Amino acid sequence: xxxxxxxxxxxxxxxxxxxxxxxxxxxxxxxxxxxxxxxxxxxxxxxxxxxxxxxxxxxxxxxxxxxxxxxxxxxxxxxxxxxxxxxxxxxxxxxxxxxxxxxxxxxxxxxxxxxxxxxxxxxxxxxxxxxxxxxxxxxxxxxxxxxxxxxxxxxxxxxxxxxxxxxxxxxxxxxxxxxxxxxxxxxxxxxxxxxxxxxxxxxxxxxxxxxxxxxxxxxxxxxxxxxxxxxx
Ligand code: MN
Numbered sequence: 001x002x003x004x005x006x007x008x009x010x011x012x013x014x015x016x017x018x019x020x021x022x023x024x025x026x027x028x029x030x031x032x033x034x035x036x037x038x039x040x041x042x043x044x045x046x047x048x049x050x051x052x053x054x055x056x057x058x059x060x061x062x063x064x065x066x067x068x069x070x071x072x073x074x075x076x077x078x079x080x081x082x083x084x085x086x087x088x089x090x091x092x093x094x095x096x097x098x099x100x101x102x103x104x105x106x107x108x109x110x111x112x113x114x115x116x117x118x119x120x121x122x123x124x125x126x127x128x129x130x131x132x133x134x135x136x137x138x139x140x141x142x143x144x145x146x147x148x149x150x151x152x153x154x155x156x157x158x159x160x161x162x163x164x165x166x167x168x169x170x171x172x173x174x175x176x177x178x179x180x181x182x183x184x185x186x187x188x189x190x191x192x193x194x195x196x197x198x199x200x201x202x203x204x205x206x207x208x209x210x211x212x213x214x215x216x217x218x219x220x221x222x223x224x225x226x227x228x229x230x231x232x
Pocket of ligand 1: 201203
C-alpha cells in the first residue's frame, strides 16, 4: 500500500555541536510554573497541581546554533507575547514514572520560546474555550539546539532570560520553578503514556510581554546558549 499524498515531514530539532537530529513526537507545555508569572497572569502562586496544554510538533521553529533567524509575526493578533522556557526532550517514555526515575528519561535540554497570541488566549479563557488559537499557532515554538544531558547534566538552577532589542524583559533562575522537570515528567506520565521524541516546555518566568515587527528577541539559559529571532 502507498500513501495517497506525500508524507508530511518529521519535525526534528538539531543536536548542538553535531549533525544529528532529535525527532519530535509530541509537545507538552506547562502553564504557570514560576510563582511570579502565575501572579502576573492573575493566578494563585501556591503549589496547586501543574496544568498542561499542547502544541503540534510542526509548530516548532528550528533555531540553528549561532544563527539569528526571522520569526514571522502571526495573523489575527494585536498582542503577540514571548515566553522564554527551558525545553526538555525525552529519550525514553513510560507511564506512571516515579519522580526519582524521571530524569533518566531525558535526552537533553534547549532554550525555547512559547510564543502566544495573548489576546486570543485571554478571549479563550473568558469564553471557557480551548487555548489552541492562542498557543498552538504555526511557528509558535522556536527552539534552539539540544544539549544532551550526557554533556550538560540536568540543569536545576541557572539564569534564564529574554531580552527585546537589548532590554531585559524576563530574568529569573531555573530554581524558581514551582514544579521541577522530574515532577513534571512524573505528573504528565500519569495522564499520558510518554514516548521517545516527546518535548516539554517547562514554563516561563515573570515579565512576559508583546513584540512587534522589527524587534529582536534573544532567549538565553545558562549552559544552554541563546536563541536570537527577529520578528518580521
Ligand atoms: Mn508558556
